[in-house]
Amino acid sequence: MKYAFFLGCTVPVRAQNYELSARKVAEKLGIELVDVPDFRCCGYPVKSVNFKGHLVMSAINLALAEKQGLNITTLCNACSVTMIEANEELKAHPDFLEEVNGELSKFGLEYKGTVEVKHFARVLYEDYGLDKLKEHITRPLEGYRFAPHYGCHFIRPSKVYAEFDDPQYPVSLDRLVEITGAEAVDYPEKQLCCGGGILGIKEEVALALSNKKLGIVKEKNADGMISICPFCSVMYEGNQKKIEKTYEKEYGIPVLYYTQILGLSMGFSSEEMGLKLNRIKPRALMEAFSNG
Amino acid sequence: MTINVKDLDRDFKYQVMREPGGEYLSRCFACGTCTASCPVREIDERFNPRKIIRMTLLGMKKEVLESEFVWLCTACYMCQERCPQDVMITELMNAIKNVAVKEGFVHPSYTAQVEALKNFSRLYEVGEFENKKRQKIGLPALDTETKKEFVQVIDDYVSGLLKGGEE
Numbered sequence: 152m153k154y155a156f157f158l159g160c161t162v163p164v165r166a167q168n169y170e171l172s173a174r175k176v177a178e179k180l181g182i183e184l185v186d187v188p189d190f191r192c193c194g195y196p197v198k199s200v201n202f203k204g205h206l207v208m209s210a211i212n213l214a215l216a217e218k219q220g221l222n223i224t225t226l227c228n229a230c231s232v233t234m235i236e237a238n239e240e241l242k243a244h245p246d247f248l249e250e251v252n253g254e255l256s257k258f259g260l261e262y263k264g265t266v267e268v269k270h271f272a273r274v275l276y277e278d279y280g281l282d283k284l285k286e287h288i289t290r291p292l293e294g295y296r297f298a299p300h301y302g303c304h305f306i307r308p309s310k311v312y313a314e315f316d317d318p319q320y321p322v323s324l325d326r327l328v329e330i331t332g333a334e335a336v337d338y339p340e341k342q343l344c345c346g347g348g349i350l351g352i353k354e355e356v357a358l359a360l361s362n363k364k365l366g367i368v369k370e371k372n373a374d375g376m377i378s379i380c381p382f383c384s385v386m387y388e389g390n391q392k393k394i395e396k397t398y399e400k401e402y403g404i405p406v407l408y409y410t411q412i413l414g415l416s417m418g419f420s421s422e423e424m425g426l427k428l429n430r431i432k433p434r435a436l437m438e439a440f441s442n443g
Numbered sequence: 444m445t446i447n448v449k450d451l452d453r454d455f456k457y458q459v460m461r462e463p464g465g466e467y468l469s470r471c472f473a474c475g476t477c478t479a480s481c482p483v484r485e486i487d488e489r490f491n492p493r494k495i496i497r498m499t500l501l502g503m504k505k506e507v508l509e510s511e512f513v514w515l516c517t518a519c520y521m522c523q524e525r526c527p528q529d530v531m532i533t534e535l536m537n538a539i540k541n542v543a544v545k546e547g548f549v550h551p552s553y554t555a556q557v558e559a560l561k562n563f564s565r566l567y568e569v570g571e572f573e574n575k576k577r578q579k580i581g582l583p584a585l586d587t588e589t590k591k592e593f594v595q596v597i598d599d600y601v602s603g604l605l606k607g608g609e610e
Binding site: 158160161163164165167170171174186188189191192196197198199200201202203204207208211240254255257258260303304307308309310318319342343344346347348349351352353356357359360363425428 | 462463464482483486487490511514515516517518519520521523524531533537538540541544549550552553555556557560564565566567569573576577580581582583585586590591592593595596597599600601604605
């Protein structure tokens with residue numbers, strides 16, 4: 152198994168623990184992640200400004216992967232949905248594809264429409280498969296309880312994800328958490344948005360959204376939240392102290408990337424999975440799985 | 444707010460429907476499922492998708508485009524999933540934002556993001572400092588070049604719009 156590894160903008164500078172754990176886990180599983188030096192932004196921020204401009208930006212990345220004959224895997228929900236939707240738009244509208252290729256030809260690029268884009272968690276769930284993944288779990292995380300947070304763009308819109316998971320009552324990330332031996336904690340409003348999309352527009356509304364879910368998860372007394380999107384983590388983890396202050400709450404909820412707990416259950420140490428880079432320290436896990 | 448027919452722009456809904464994502468605007472029968480599903484509306488009642496759709500259909504162009512509310516959609520797609528008429532509301536909100544930009548109303552947050560993209564081809568700069576930090580924890584250094592492809596796309600599709608609208 153081999154994929155072009157799409158990092159996007161947020162992961163390489165704000166979620167290095169995610170990238171580190173994903174790379175190590177993939178290597179051990181025998182999934183080859185190919186770095187494409189020319190990959191840049193997926194186009195998501197431009198969509199709100201100009202739809203066609205965002206299509207071209209997505210298509211530059213799609214064309215680069217196509218040139219290497221590789222499908223793309225990403226770590227970010229927004230990068231995933233942006234390139235998946237752009238891909239579908241280009242396939243459905245030959246006039247869009249023609250216009251986009253007119254733009255790409257200025258740089259010696261062309262997109263034919265043969266690339267598939269999949270979030271890395273979906274690759275694990277679907278392409279690699281739970282049965283095969285289970286064979287690698289050498290140290291089940293028994294006794295730990297984690298609340299999975301899917302993030303909107305991992306499962307919605309159903310227009311592009313219908314064959315994958317339910318848009319309102321998803322199960323894939325719960326199953327992935329359970330594979331590690333931990334309990335996937337069920338909670339109300341599991342599908343609730345983190346608010347990240349409007350953090351730069353109206354911070355108080357974005358933080359209020361995150362506060363709502365943190366409050367629900369706190370009541371469930373989980374050992375942490377499990378995220379698969381760097382921006383959802385920015386909201387729940389990076390902004391948690393600010394939210395606590397604003398709403399006079401005490402949460403102290405660690406937010407881990409799925410690849411971090413998967414790695415721990417595969418025998419990696421907490422150091423190897425970059426747990427010390429987490430802003431809200433998952434102390435119990437750090438102590439239990441330290442190599443020193 | 445009293446609506447005066449003379450102030451309505453009858454072309455506005457067609458302008459929105461011509462944008463990618465706005466095609467299904469006229470399917471709306473105003474049931475309000477979108478508003479009931481909207482997590483932002485739960486926090487701030489002023490953001491109301493049904494109202495934005497109704498105002499767009501009526502032709503309240505100025506009120507829609509000048510309002511901050513169209514920019515408050517988080518694109519969570521809950522309304523779109525539940526809409527019984529397949530109005531494709533999240534995409535419609537994006538189409539309205541695209542029209543707003545063409546008419547000279549762009550939220551400053553996006554102006555800043557576009558500027559970063561033009562400078563770095565990424566939202567955040569990856570330079571020598573970031574690469575050193577990456578390498579220290581065992582991650583490969585990334586290509587730091589500003590790609591001419593991205594500068595060109597922004598020049599061709601976005602810069603003109605941000606300078607104060609089309610025409």
